[in-house]
Amino acid sequence: MYELCPETPNDTPEVEALMDLCFAPGRTALSSYRLRDGVPPVEALCLVLRDGSGVLLGAIRYWPVRVGDKPALLLGPVSVHPTTQGEGLGGLLMRESLGRARELGWARVMLVGDLPYYRRFGFSKLERVEMPPPTNPDRVLGLDLVDGAWLGVEGHVSRETGGDVAAGLAEIRRDPPESQTCVEMDGSAKR
Numbered sequence: 001m002y003e004l005c006p007e008t009p010n011d012t013p014e015v016e017a018l019m020d021l022c023f024a025p026g027r028t029a030l031s032s033y034r035l036r037d038g039v040p041p042v043e044a045l046c047l048v049l050r051d052g053s054g055v056l057l058g059a060i061r062y063w064p065v066r067v068g069d070k071p072a073l074l075l076g077p078v079s080v081h082p083t084t085q086g087e088g089l090g091g092l093l094m095r096e097s098l099g100r101a102r103e104l105g106w107a108r109v110m111l112v113g114d115l116p117y118y119r120r121f122g123f124s125k126l127e128r129v130e131m132p133p134p135t136n137p138d139r140v141l142g143l144d145l146v147d148g149a150w151l152g153v154e155g156h157v158s159r160e161t162g163g164d165v166a167a168g169l170a171e172i173r174r175d176p177p178e179s180q181t182c183v184e185m186d187g188s189a190k191r
């Protein structure tokens with residue numbers, strides 16, 4: 001049995017430790033982190049996955065960004081504890097969070113990562129979307145949460161600087177649906 005919940009401040013030190021374990025040292029020096037500096041994450045989409053004993057198995061986070069003048073979600077980091085990688089938990093975190101993002105009214109999501117992993121969730125290379133350097137353009141990937149949402153969206157990816165980020169994102173529904181809370185899942189949720 002697994003429990004998937006929005007990350008709370010109590011979870012954060014453990015999530016940071018998991019991410020330090022899963023990524024190379026210096027992960028916060030990556031250019032994608034500059035887009036997160038001083039910007040609150042999208043709380044409803046930052047999820048922690050624990051086993052039935054409460055052991056942290058994985059986590060995923062999202063931040064709001066702008067691409068040109070359009071809002072988008074920046075997915076990442078996503079990490080699964082090395083002892084449970086390859087069991088479908090990464091897929092579970094991806095699918096569940098993307099489903100919640102769609103329910104919340106987000107139209108488009110992007111990330112910087114390996115296409116061979118992310119294409120299974122529908123991601124493809126974004127053309128003419130420029131991350132702050134140094135970023136390999138082949139790793140800049142996007143997914144429509146609403147049909148055609150990336151059509152004509154191009155330009156520099158920049159920090160979401162609005163004082164009230166949610167209020168600035170006209171496309172985004174304000175109140176999370178009731179489903180955006182903790183859910184218990186059994187192994188069949190993994191694919």
Ligand SMILES: CC(C)(COP(=O)(O)OP(=O)(O)OC[C@H]1O[C@@H](n2cnc3c(N)ncnc32)[C@H](O)[C@@H]1OP(=O)(O)O)[C@@H](O)C(=O)NCCC(=O)NCCS
Nearest residue numbers: 022076077078079080085086087088089090091114116117
């Ligand atoms: C990437 C990660 C989140 C995937 O989680 P996971 O629980 O192992 O993933 P799943 O079990 O759902 O999927 C495993 C499949 O993904 C593949 N895969 C994992 N990482 C991959 C990568 N970087 N490129 C290509 N395929 C990858 C595995 O080979 C496996 O393939 P298979 O289904 O054909 O056997 C996890 O491996 C991880 O935390 N890695 C370290 C941190 C990281 O790189 N995060 C992503 C960058 S933001």
